[in-house]
Amino acid sequence: MQSKFDKPKGLVVFDLDSTLFDVSPRTLQILxxxxxxxxxxxxxxxxxxKLKEVNSLPSVYHLKELTLHFNLGEVPPEFYHALFQYWREEFFSNKLLHLDRPEDGAIDFCHEVFAKGSNIIYLTGxxxxxxxxxxxNVLKNFGFPLDAEKAHVELKPHRSLDDALFKRDFLIEMHALTDFxxxxxxxxxxEPANIVAVREGLPHVNVIFFDSIHAGTHPVPADLPHIKNFL
Known part of the structure; x- marks a missing residue:
């Protein structure tokens, strides 16, 4: 990916799941x-x-829709309920994060951005x-730039917070810190829902849509640049 971040001392904010990282290996292991x-x-x-025979996942966000690709046959609704409960507990935990894989070019691109003087925030839901x-641990083990002041991670302080509002409000606070x-x-x-919230709160922010899976609750803004990798 050709860098657009030539001006020093800016800020580049990266989402993690399905942006910097392909999370399908995590979901596959859970299945x-x-x-x-x-x-x-x-x-x-x-x-x-049939689930045990699956060795790769299609680009589908919702779990039940995903399982339709696997010819599971007739199963009771309780099966899907139990699967979703199990997936939710395992997916949103530290246990299997090491299975995620960086998207193509992601590590080198982050280092390029950092080397040119921009700060980095990994802003995640x-x-x-x-x-x-x-x-x-995963960011460190894969070699992404990490620095206490200039390249760090921001997670939700509590699981109950809405992802989109958390990201919007965090960036509004960052915008107030002109020294940073x-x-x-x-x-x-x-995730289009997160993009919409950030653009409404901070219309001057430059947004790039990473074209992977998403929840489908909001349409993808047509006026944004799209990328599928960081090469």
Missing amino acids: HDFASTPKAQSFSSHACK RDEERMGLGTR VPGPVWFIEN
């Missing part, structure tokens, strides 16, 4: 683990066998209690 539980087996051994430790953000601000994000 496999769920299929091995006695509870899942009690609903449908055939469906569990993950919450501190359940995912803080694992998030920092004396240059242009860039926001790179895959």
Whole structure:
């Protein structure tokens, strides 16, 4: 990806899930683990066998829609309820974050941005209690730029906070700190709902849409630049 961040001392804000990181390996492991539980087996051994055979995931956001690709056969609604509960507990935890994989070019691009003098914030809808430790470890282990003052992670202080409002309000607070953000601000994000909130609160922020999976609650703004990787 050709860098647009030539001006020094700006701020580049990166989302994590489905922006800097492909989270499908995490979800795939959760599906496999769920299929091995006695509870899942009690609903449908055939469906569990099919889940264990899955080795890659289509680009689909919603879990039930995802499972439609796997020919699970007839399963009761309780199966999907149990699967969603299991997925939610495992996905939003430190346990499997090490399975996430950086998107193509993500690590080098972050280093390029940092080397040119921009500050970096990894601004995520993950919450501190359940995912803080694992998030920092994964960024460190993959070699993303980390610095106490110039390249750090911001997670939600509590899981109950709305992702979009958390990101909007955080960036509004950052905007007030002109010593921290004396240059242009860039926001790179895959979730249209978060983009809409940030643009409403801070219309001057430069936004880039990372074209991957998203919840589908808001349309993708047509006027934004789109990228699919960081090459």
